Amino acid sequence: MSLLSEAWAWLAVEGRWSGPAGIPARTAQHLAVTGVAVLLGAVVAVPAGILVGHARRGAGWVAALMGGARAVPSLGLLTLFGLWLGIGVEAPLLTLAVLAVPSLLAGVYSGFLAIDEAIPQAARAVGLSPGQVVVLVELPLALPVIVGGLRAATLQVVATATLAAYTSDYGLGRYLFAGLKTRDYAQMLAGSLIVIALALALELLLAALQRAARRVADPAHTSDPSGRRPSRKDHP
Amino acid sequence: MTWLTGNWPQVLELLVGHLVLTVPAVGLSVLLALPLGRLAWRLPRVGGPLLAAATLLYAVPALPLLIVIPVLIGTPLRSSATMIAALTVYGVALLVRSVVDGFGAVDRGVRDAAVAVGHSPTGMLWRVDLPLALPVILAGVRVVTVSTVGLVTIGALIGVPSLGSLLTDGFQRGIVAEVVTGVVVTVALALILDAALVLAGKALTPWAARRARGPVVVSR
Numbered sequence: 001m002s003l004l005s006e007a008w009a010w011l012a013v014e015g016r017w018s019g020p021a022g023i024p025a026r027t028a029q030h031l032a033v034t035g036v037a038v039l040l041g042a043v044v045a046v047p048a049g050i051l052v053g054h055a056r057r058g059a060g061w062v063a064a065l066m067g068g069a070r071a072v073p074s075l076g077l078l079t080l081f082g083l084w085l086g087i088g089v090e091a092p093l094l095t096l097a098v099l100a101v102p103s104l105l106a107g108v109y110s111g112f113l114a115i116d117e118a119i120p121q122a123a124r125a126v127g128l129s130p131g132q133v134v135v136l137v138e139l140p141l142a143l144p145v146i147v148g149g150l151r152a153a154t155l156q157v158v159a160t161a162t163l164a165a166y167t168s169d170y171g172l173g174r175y176l177f178a179g180l181k182t183r184d185y186a187q188m189l190a191g192s193l194i195v196i197a198l199a200l201a202l203e204l205l206l207a208a209l210q211r212a213a214r215r216v217a218d219p220a221h222t223s224d225p226s227g228r229r230p231s232r233k234d235h236p
Numbered sequence: 237m238t239w240l241t242g243n244w245p246q247v248l249e250l251l252v253g254h255l256v257l258t259v260p261a262v263g264l265s266v267l268l269a270l271p272l273g274r275l276a277w278r279l280p281r282v283g284g285p286l287l288a289a290a291t292l293l294y295a296v297p298a299l300p301l302l303i304v305i306p307v308l309i310g311t312p313l314r315s316s317a318t319m320i321a322a323l324t325v326y327g328v329a330l331l332v333r334s335v336v337d338g339f340g341a342v343d344r345g346v347r348d349a350a351v352a353v354g355h356s357p358t359g360m361l362w363r364v365d366l367p368l369a370l371p372v373i374l375a376g377v378r379v380v381t382v383s384t385v386g387l388v389t390i391g392a393l394i395g396v397p398s399l400g401s402l403l404t405d406g407f408q409r410g411i412v413a414e415v416v417t418g419v420v421v422t423v424a425l426a427l428i429l430d431a432a433l434v435l436a437g438k439a440l441t442p443w444a445a446r447r448a449r450g451p452v453v454v455s456r
């Protein structure tokens with residue numbers, strides 16, 4: 001475990017926690033690129049998800065997109081965009097935005113599809129316009145699943161943002177690649193621990209957000225809180 | 237295409253290297269996730285924390301995990317063992333939930349009937365629960381296989397050769413064709429393995445073709 005204590009010593013070096021190359025500045029960069037990428041992805045994915053989800057069509061299309069996206073290696077997208085756009089934050093940002101789309105789209109789409117078909121029909125019957133049905137009825141009810149998609153997308157993006165440092169001097173991944181290049185295990189281990197801590201913190205935060213969304217969408221707890229099919233143990 | 241004509245032996249060699257990392261990782265994931273998932277399904281008090289831990293493990297980013305694993309299990313950083321261990325962590329984290337869902341989807345009436353006709357607990361597992369849970373478990377194995385094929389490429393960053401080496405080498409030398417080849421061959425490999433699993437699933441559950449929906453009912 002001497003490697004761990006070396007990593008600890010690396011973290012404790014004076015000046016590590018301040019300045020433009022310090023851990024707080026790099027963490028802020030990492031979070032900024034994650035946030036902007038998820039936002040860019042959402043600009044594409046949310047309207048598209050609403051469109052196919054409201055129409056209740058295109059299940060095969062969304063499934064194919066999810067399956068296909070899972071097969072594309074994110075390092076491949078990053079290096080391709082890197083060759084095309086050059087060294088800079090643009091290539092990782094584009095890669096991460098593209099990565100965010102499938103999870104976000106699937107979240108919105110399956111959230112809409114999980115709503116009892118009679119509910120939007122009833123909303124139409126009492127005189128709501130299609131736009132009002134989407135905004136006032138379907139979006140609030142689909143919120144927990146949409147936040148679930150946001151959770152999946154954000155975690156994938158914050159993890160892959162580590163690779164951004166491969167093509168540009170950006171984010172916490174810098175410590176890992178610098179350590180790999182100079183065979184400085186303490187530095188890459190310390191960097192890895194920071195990235196892992198950041199990802200786990202985001203995971204816990206977004207899980208809490210998802211629970212809150214579930215309370216908003218279903219205040220009476222009428223549906224199964226786990227959101228999954230009831231197992232045999234739920235029926236005594 | 238000219239790049240590929242000149243370099244296909246290297247691509248083939250890296251493809252084999254990719255498979256040598258992927259197949260043991262997926263196999264180990266299945267071997268570990270089956271008993272863990274069975275345990276989580278039978279004892280919900282163990283299952284709750286186990287599934288929560290699996291969700292957290294899945295949230296750990298890949299490259300940092302590769303760097304942390306040698307410290308935890310003592311393998312060298314640039315080794316297949318480190319790669320396979322990291323891939324297995326993700327595989328198990330994803331599959332445990334599929335196994336729990338799969339066993340949970342087995343119809344209670346079918347289980348009661350199987351006990352009534354005299355199946356032992358071991359017989360229940362091998363002849364009733366596992367075959368009926370197979371479609372859900374297999375769906376999980378497909379997801380794990382496809383994402384493992386993609387994740388193996390990350391190993392190129394720490395110097396473990398795979399199709400990912402085409403991505404890093406192509407990027408460093410500025411050869412677009414090499415990177416494109418790496419992406420296309422990786423995606424093709426994932427899709428081929430996925431299709432193979434679909435075929436294996438059809439062969440293992442011949443009744444599914446006869447009954448497209450609903451649980452299998454014991455005939456009187």
